[in-house]
Amino acid sequence: xxxxxxxxxxxxxxxxxxxxxxxxxxxxxxxxxxxxxxxxxxxxxxxxxxxxxxxxxxxxxxxxxxxxxxxxxxxxxxxxxxxxxxxxxxxxxxxxxxxxxxxxxxxxxxxxxxxxxxxxxxxxxxxxxxxxxxxxxxxxxxxxxxxxxxxxxxxxxxxxxxxxxxxxxxxxxxxxxxxxxxxxxxxxxxxxxxxxxxxxxxxxxxxxxxxxxxxxxxxxxxxxxxxxxxxxxxxxxxxxxxxxxxxxxxxxxxxxxxxxxxxxxxxxxxxxxxxxxxxxxxxxxxxxxxxxxxxxxxxxxxxxxxxxxxxxxxxxxxxxxxxxxxxxxxxxxxxxxxxxxxxxxxxxxxxxxxxxxxxxxxxxxxxxxxxxxxxxxxxxxxxxxxxxxxxxxxxxxxxxxxxxxxxxxxxxxxxxxxxxxxxx
Amino acid sequence: xxxxxxxxxxxxxxxxxxxxxxxxxxxxxxxxxxxxxxxxxxxxxxxxxxxxxxxxxxxxxxxxxxxxxxxxxxxxxxxxxxxxxxxxxxxxxxxxxxxxxxxxxxxxxxxxxxxxxxxxxxxxxxxxxxxxxxxxxxxxxxxxxxxxxxxxxxxxxxxxxxxxxxxxxxxxxxxxxxxxxxxxxxxxxxxxxxxxxxxxxxxxxxxxxxxxxxxxxxxxxxxxxxxxxxxxxxxxxxxxxxxxxxxxxxxxxxxxxxxxxxxxxxxxxxxxxxxxxxxxxxxxxxxxxxxxxxx
Numbered sequence: 001x002x003x004x005x006x007x008x009x010x011x012x013x014x015x016x017x018x019x020x021x022x023x024x025x026x027x028x029x030x031x032x033x034x035x036x037x038x039x040x041x042x043x044x045x046x047x048x049x050x051x052x053x054x055x056x057x058x059x060x061x062x063x064x065x066x067x068x069x070x071x072x073x074x075x076x077x078x079x080x081x082x083x084x085x086x087x088x089x090x091x092x093x094x095x096x097x098x099x100x101x102x103x104x105x106x107x108x109x110x111x112x113x114x115x116x117x118x119x120x121x122x123x124x125x126x127x128x129x130x131x132x133x134x135x136x137x138x139x140x141x142x143x144x145x146x147x148x149x150x151x152x153x154x155x156x157x158x159x160x161x162x163x164x165x166x167x168x169x170x171x172x173x174x175x176x177x178x179x180x181x182x183x184x185x186x187x188x189x190x191x192x193x194x195x196x197x198x199x200x201x202x203x204x205x206x207x208x209x210x211x212x213x214x215x216x217x218x219x220x221x222x223x224x225x226x227x228x229x230x231x232x233x234x235x236x237x238x239x240x241x242x243x244x245x246x247x248x249x250x251x252x253x254x255x256x257x258x259x260x261x262x263x264x265x266x267x268x269x270x271x272x273x274x275x276x277x278x279x280x281x282x283x284x285x286x287x288x289x290x291x292x293x294x295x296x297x298x299x300x301x302x303x304x305x306x307x308x309x310x311x312x313x314x315x316x317x318x319x320x321x322x323x324x325x326x327x328x329x330x331x332x333x334x335x336x337x338x339x340x341x342x343x344x345x346x347x348x349x350x351x352x353x354x355x356x357x358x359x360x361x362x363x364x365x366x367x368x369x370x371x372x373x374x375x376x377x378x379x380x381x382x383x384x385x386x387x388x389x390x391x392x393x394x395x396x397x398x399x400x401x402x403x404x405x406x407x408x409x410x411x412x413x414x415x416x417x418x419x420x421x422x423x424x
Numbered sequence: 425x426x427x428x429x430x431x432x433x434x435x436x437x438x439x440x441x442x443x444x445x446x447x448x449x450x451x452x453x454x455x456x457x458x459x460x461x462x463x464x465x466x467x468x469x470x471x472x473x474x475x476x477x478x479x480x481x482x483x484x485x486x487x488x489x490x491x492x493x494x495x496x497x498x499x500x501x502x503x504x505x506x507x508x509x510x511x512x513x514x515x516x517x518x519x520x521x522x523x524x525x526x527x528x529x530x531x532x533x534x535x536x537x538x539x540x541x542x543x544x545x546x547x548x549x550x551x552x553x554x555x556x557x558x559x560x561x562x563x564x565x566x567x568x569x570x571x572x573x574x575x576x577x578x579x580x581x582x583x584x585x586x587x588x589x590x591x592x593x594x595x596x597x598x599x600x601x602x603x604x605x606x607x608x609x610x611x612x613x614x615x616x617x618x619x620x621x622x623x624x625x626x627x628x629x630x631x632x633x634x635x636x637x638x639x640x641x642x643x644x645x646x647x648x649x650x651x652x653x654x655x656x657x658x659x660x661x662x663x664x665x666x667x668x669x670x671x672x673x674x675x676x677x678x679x680x681x682x683x684x685x686x687x688x689x690x691x692x693x694x695x696x697x698x699x700x701x702x703x704x705x706x707x708x709x710x711x712x713x714x715x716x717x718x719x
Contacts, residue, residue: 030609034519040511041520041528044579048535051576054550055542206442213443217436227443229706230450236630236702237695238637240667241453244674244691248456252679285449292446316428318435346539349639352671375541379640382545390549397542404537412530 055401058394060165061141064152067160068129069096081128082120086112089119096127125182132181132388133159166395176359176377180388183381185396191276191356191364191371192345198280198367199287199344204337206284207291208326211333214292215299216321234289243353246282251354260368274355277367282350287340294336298329331414338411342404348375374400457695461688468682473689478650478664480673485686487693489652493663494694496653497567497646498636501574506628508575509582510617513627516583517590518612536580544644547573552645559660565647567663573641578631585630589623590616622708629705633698636667643668666690 071081076088084092090111094102105111111119124130133156136148141163152161174184214231218224250258255273258281302325310320326333356376364371372380374396381393464473468485475486516528551572552564559568593616601611617624647662650669655661670687677684 026607026610030607033609033613034515037511037515037519040508041515044508044512044583045528045531047576048531050550051538051543051546054546058549206445209439209442210446213439217439218443223447227447231446232706233699233702234446234450236633236637236698236705237453238639238667238698240637240639240670241457241691241695241698244460244670244688245453245456247674248460248688249452288446288449316432318432342537346537346541348539348541349667349671352640353674355675375539375640378541378545379644382541382548382644393545394549397545400539400542404539405534408533408537 052401055394055397057137057139058391059138059167059398060395061136061138061163061391062145062148062161063135063164064133064156064159065130065162066133066156066158068131069127071124071128074123074127081123084120086114086116086119089116089123092123092127093119101126130181135164135388135391166391167398171392171395172399175363176372178359180386180392183389183392185374185377185399187360187363188372188374188377188396191376192373194276194364194367194369194371195280195283195373196341196344198277199283200337200341202281202284203288203291203340207288207337207340208295208333210288210292211295211299212321212326215296216317216325231289231292235293238349239286239347240349240353242282242286243350245285246278246350246354250278250281258368263368272355274370275368276364276371278354279351279356279371279373280367282354283344283347286347286350287344290340290343291337294339295329295333298332298336299325301332302328331417335411335414338407338414342407342411345373345407346375346400346404348373348379351376352379374403453695457688457692461685461690461692464682464685464689467685473686476652478669480683480686483682485682487666487686487690489650490664490666490669490690491693492653493567493646493650494636494665494667496658496663497570497574497642497665498632500568500571500659501578501635502628502632504571505575505578505582505631509579509627509631510586510624512579513583513586513590514612514617517587518616519608532580532583535576536584538576540577540638540641541644543573543576544641547641547645561660563647563662565645565662566660567646567653568659570642570646570663570665571659573645574635574638577638577641578635581634582627582631585627586620586624589620589627592623593619626705626708629701629708633701633705636701637694637698639667639671643671648672666694670694 074081074092076084076092093105093111097105102111105122114122134151136144141148149161152159171184172189173186174182175187176185177183214224214228218227251273258273258275258278260275260277306324306328307320310324311317315323351373356372359380360370360372362369378393378396378400381389381396464485468483472483473485474488475484476488477484477486478489512528516525516532520528547569548565552569554564555561555566555569555572556564559566597615597619598611601615602608606614642665646665646668648664648668649662650664651661653659653661653663670690673683674687677687
């Protein structure tokens with residue numbers, strides 16, 4: 001905008017080399033600086049791209065898998081392992097696995113009663129025992145394919161080179177495991193969903209109510225001014241402080257309630273109050289200021305004439321708010337809520353302090369369960385020394401980013417839809 | 425009629441309570457931080473608490489290395505992010521053609537939404553090895569690695585607030601600058617940016633507030649050695665921040681122990697620092713409003 005250097009330079013300048021040089025110099029400096037600005041912007045874009053590429057790069061690639069027993073040697077009468085009947089699979093388990101382990105498996109659930117799929121997985125787990133010897137990133141797999149094949153042929157002659165995407169359906173549906181190849185994010189995803197549910201249930205009504213109060217009822221008194229300043233300050237309080245707050249209030253002081261003991265739902269493992277309920281309440285406090293600020297803006301953008309129209313027809317203030325202001329502000333409020341939720345999903349620090357369990361294999365079943373969340377799981381995996389955990393951490397990061405992008409996109413679509421409608 | 429008046433009253437008072445609940449939230453933060461953190465002053469001598477050594481197992485609770493660690497990492501991050509962010513904001517707002525703006529603004533929003541664990545993971549797998557190789561440090565997990573990652577966190581805040589500030593400069597300022605024969609660059613640098621100065625200060629303060637409170641990413645990449653960062657090459661050595669200390673050690677302390685109280689006391693210090701930073705940022709906004717004219 002307002003770009004007219006060409007117009008300036010086309011003016012007939014008075015004679016004089018000094019002036020000409022001076023003008024030329026000024027424009028050269030201007031060009032130089034705008035190139036510098038462009039360079040800085042490109043640098044920022046490159047930094048962001050590097051980040052995304054790094055995550056995608058780690059989330060898939062070649063792996064060298066070595067089997068303890070070749071699955072082909074297990075085929076019976078020419079039928080491949082994956083097509084065998086249940087009885088044959090049980091025979092294979094019986095002949096390859098020690099009697100003690102078979103007894104333990106039988107006591108968990110009799111083999112004869114298990115489905116064919118379960119038995120097949122058992123054979124893979126106990127007999128074939130695939131082991132990832134080494135993994136490569138996506139870029140290494142694309143640009144150094146020959147070298148990888150050479151390395152595998154030299155170092156792991158028995159291993160097979162397979163291209164593997166770590167982010168797969170299995171990854172989404174398997175529970176946490178100590179073996180990276182079989183570890184998944186199901187428990188973490190469920191934990192995230194439960195936590196989010198509690199967060200919304202508390203923060204949404206509280207936040208919208210507070211916003212309505214501040215915009216519609218509160219006069220310009222000293223107290224209300226304090227509240228307004230407070231909310232902006234609250235939004236800037238570091239998340240770990242909320243974690244400390246959650247620890248002090250929900251985990252320590254309200255342990256009987258948050259552990260479920262007060263409702264007879266207590267479980268010795270969660271008696272310390274480090275439950276989904278505590279985490280959800282902590283995150284609700286964290287996103288409350290964000291929801292209030294966004295809802296305030298949405299309520300403020302509703303035209304005054306709408307309120308006057310309703311009030312002049314004899315509606316009470318609450319009727320006006322309920323039937324006219326809130327419906328009109330709803331898209332804006334929802335957008336703000338979605339953005340606040342996407343903040344809550346990615347938040348880790350408060351949950352570390354509140355005490356998320358890092359390793360659970362049982363699905364959380366309600367507000368009084370132990371839990372872990374997706375970012376907690378990523379953090380946990382990055383702390384492990386094995387390289388394969390880095391790859392599933394990358395896969396989980398990718399999943400988290402996709403989830404967040406989807407939420408942000410929904411929010412943006414809602415906002416655009418709203419702003420088109422807002423012209424009435 | 426009577427009935428509807430009663431329900432009107434009920435709803436109104438409910439909403440009033442909700443409005444006041446935010447004050448309650450701040451009060452809660454104060455009360456609980458003070459209740460759990462202040463006892464440390466009676467358990468530990470003040471010189472110890474303000475001392476230079478943080479070894480909780482040996483009874484040394486000096487928070488100075490942690491505070492300085494946080495300050496070092498944050499200030500370096502803002503020093504990197506401010507020129508970069510300001511230049512990007514100027515470019516997006518003043519120079520870039522429409523289509524570039526349409527691409528850049530969503531990208532900034534994406535960057536703002538990236539969770540800190542993902543940034544920390546990126547820092548561990550990519551930035552840390554890069555730092556080790558190019559700067560020749562013994563380990564990649566250093567203060568500068570943390571600063572680079574915090575730059576990522578601070579940039580979106582900085583860019584969007586600075587852009588708003590530039591946006592608030594009246595069009596007549598630009599027209600006047602150009603009409604006086606200034607080039608576009610001169611108009612930006614001598615007229616628009618100075619006019620938006622207080623907004624840019626606000627942007628930097630808000631970004632700083634966000635950076636100093638960041639926990640996970642910093643904890644994952646700074647190496648977490650609680651030592652005084654006073655050497656000239658402190659940036660190339662591991663440090664530990666206040667936030668990382670709380671997150672790392674809170675899990676294993678017993679309730680009511682001195683260590684537990686000390687961690688809450690760190691929380692108080694952190695809360696006071698961020699509160700002061702945010703207040704300064706808010707003051708800058710008010711100063712602009714009071715000067716009027718500009719908006």
